[in-house]
Amino acid sequence: MQPDKIELVCPAGSLPALKTAVDNGADCVYMGFRDDTNARNFTGLNFSVDNAKEGVRYAHAKGKKVLLALNTYPQDEGWQRWTTAIDNAAELGMDAVILADPGLMQYAAKTHPDLRLHLSVQGSATNYEAINFYHEMFGIQRAVVPRVLALAQVEQLMAGTEVEIELFGFGGLCVMVEGRCALSSYATGDSPNTRGVCSPPKAVRWQETPKGLESRLNGILIDRYDADENAGYPTLCKGRFDVQGETYYAIEEPASLNTLELLPELVRMGIAAIKIEGRQRSPAYVEQVTKVWRQAIDNCLRDKSTFAVKPSWMAELGKVSEGQQQTLGAYYRPWK
């Protein structure tokens, strides 16, 4: 019998974050270049080619892997930006590229046959037929599954494919199928698919009013806070809205995904890797989250039958969670 294993994949929005992740126990880090070729296209974030080179050197020297996210959908006018990024990834010795667009996968498979391909969560593959499509066509070796399936559905999916499965374990929670959400461009013109951003900072306005602090996105009121409430970033699906006279989080509460308690189950299922969300977060976040998850995974791999979530882990993760709230998301069926 094979020993249990599961990779910890941590976010690196900058070189300091990358080093922090590597030093605190990540098996892999994932990063993006400094443009719209990845789905965290924020000012001040991400890597130049030189930075990426240093990041790859640092990680490889410590025996860790680096994955490059090129997971937006190339727009025709900028096609070359995406293919250049693929060429750079191969040149830099990236351990894999994470892609969503079939045209780009075809380019990568033809031009750099040795470059390992992962299917991004932005590829919206929620069933094995879709995953096998990318595997047969382009040889993708791992798929990151959207945060919409229940655990039993993930297991069913795994029975139908030989492609490795990576799941989101912690961090910001998309309630919509990734790659199939245009809410942000409907409100602001820019979306993850087209520009690598959701609810972009340039569209955000904060206003103190007699009714409370208001957050707006391109003028649209996303939420309004009383003096005793913590205000959160106005991600548009996490605002409070009015449906038939009732004001509530009609789509999703501001909360972070946290699947620590599912860890033994994920290991048993043979999940290849757990992904931590948050390239837009600080190195301090990366440090805290990586440390906790490293400890938890090591405990679980030693003996998954006796694994128990430590309250101190939950407390640490709670501090860096959105709205200080945590959820199992769709993995837990009744959430739906």
Added chain:
Amino acid sequence: MKLALGPVLYYWDRDTMLSFYDEMADAPVDIIYLGETVCSRRHLLRLQDYLDMAERLAAAGKEVVISTQTLIESEYDVKTLRKIAENENFRVEANDMGAVRLLANKMPFVAGSTLNIFNPQTLDLLAGLGASRWVMPVEMSREALASVLRNRQSGSETEVFAYGRLPLAFSARCFTARHHNLQKDDCQFKCLDYEDGLALKTREGQPFLTLNGIQTQSALVHNLIGELDTLQDAGIDVVRVSPQAHHTGEILRLFREGMEQRLTSAQALAQIEGLMPAASCNGYWHGKPGLDFIRNNPLATV
């Protein structure tokens, strides 16, 4: 240009659906997309009912396409998908890459808008697998479309979502059930109560989105009836109207008259306004936020 009717995105009861499609058999529309694309719990019409309806509409001279569910989650969903892909009589609109795998190199198919075809490389690839038509993503602008069509090598027909509340997002969560404090698995089929979806407004009353089970739509109605000339110029082959609970037949008639230049774009726009469940938007087509509305100026040069 041809005129198409998209699949009904809402959950209407069986009699309503049957009489709706009886009416559509006589409507001035060339292509009819049929099938449940939103939620597998909606079961008042089964696949066989849709196939029977397809036969009747085909006999009435319509081109019928069976649309697949967009979010395929369970083995049950995959089985339904397989049955659709194996049907021998009707072309299929693939709304997920799983459907593409089942159809590729077997029979011509329509590549649906959720396949995210944003560049000529991906379009050519899907055309090579048998996509005889593709529906551009709702987010795509006229300019981005022009670039794709200029640089592609293949020749599939191009379709655009031209009228209706925009299908913007899909989730595992059912927002209609959530509104009623019900779990999705025990949703009591609340979608039946909202023939055009459930309105979501901001806290200052601005209509923003529409909840339709696991699908989130725009509150405003994406409406390109004032843009038929620019659609024609852009090389669009098929214009899609998405069904709404009332007046769909009249809306199709206005689109038809606009396409045949029996109405000017200003006339068509003026006449359609009274038939709409909400105001118009068309920002996406102009490369703006989707909820914007830009009035087509027929005197402006392109």
